[in-house]
Amino acid sequence: MAGSSGREDEDGRHYLVERLARIAGGDKSALKDLYDRTQAKLFGIALRILNDRREAEDVLQDVYLSVWMKAADFDPGRASPITWLATIARNRSIDRVRQIGRRDERDIETALDVPDDQPDAFQVLTARDDHDRLVACIGELDERTSHAIRTAFFAGRTYQELADTAEVPLGTMKSVIRRGLIKLKGCLSR
Known part of the structure; x- marks a missing residue:
């Protein structure tokens, strides 16, 4: 949506x-x-x-x-x-x-x-305008990464909580979010 x-x-x-x-x-x-x-x-x-x-x-x-x-x-x-x-x-x-x-x-x-x-x-x-660009860039991420970033930064969940919910190791969740943030930065700098 x-x-x-x-x-x-x-x-x-x-x-x-x-x-x-x-x-x-x-x-x-x-x-x-x-x-x-x-x-x-x-x-x-x-x-x-x-x-x-x-x-x-x-x-x-x-x-x-x-x-x-x-x-x-x-x-x-x-x-x-x-x-x-x-x-x-x-x-x-x-x-x-x-x-x-x-x-x-x-x-x-x-x-x-x-x-x-x-x-x-x-x-x-x-x-x-900044908000709209951020929403558009988050929309370009895959569903897993988008959900993790939205939940961590907008819902205030910890990386550990996200890892537990997704049933993945904490390091994996940190990597998913880190790669997603790098993609967001690239998208927002266009």
Whole structure:
């Protein structure tokens, strides 16, 4: 089940990467597709930072203009498409806050005094993307290794408990998990 969700997420990532490549080639329909798929997330980032719907809508237009002009700069080896887009939205929103601050003679530094214990939208999107990649990579492991890693690291079972349940020596279970973690590291570094 987790494997299919991971596959769908990986398909979505490939879809966005492909759209950005087409945008870099001047394909306006690819920009529309990208907009339809990502505008809600990016608008949420802008709205959270700006706290003004009209300003957030203006920033969103700037974001997609930047995407149109800079799509060729996107490197899927350095960031996921949604992380790259979220960073643009965040930076444009912060720039707009600074502009508004100067125009309205408000000090942007006062915003630092407002406590916010919740992660911002950028952090949530980044964590979600990292989580989705981890789930997809775990889904690529064989069932025995996947189960051992999930049980050890997410359910808190010890290696000895896993070895006893699987009726294998402790050294075998450690090897299974170690090889699985090496495969995960390789998958996550792609």
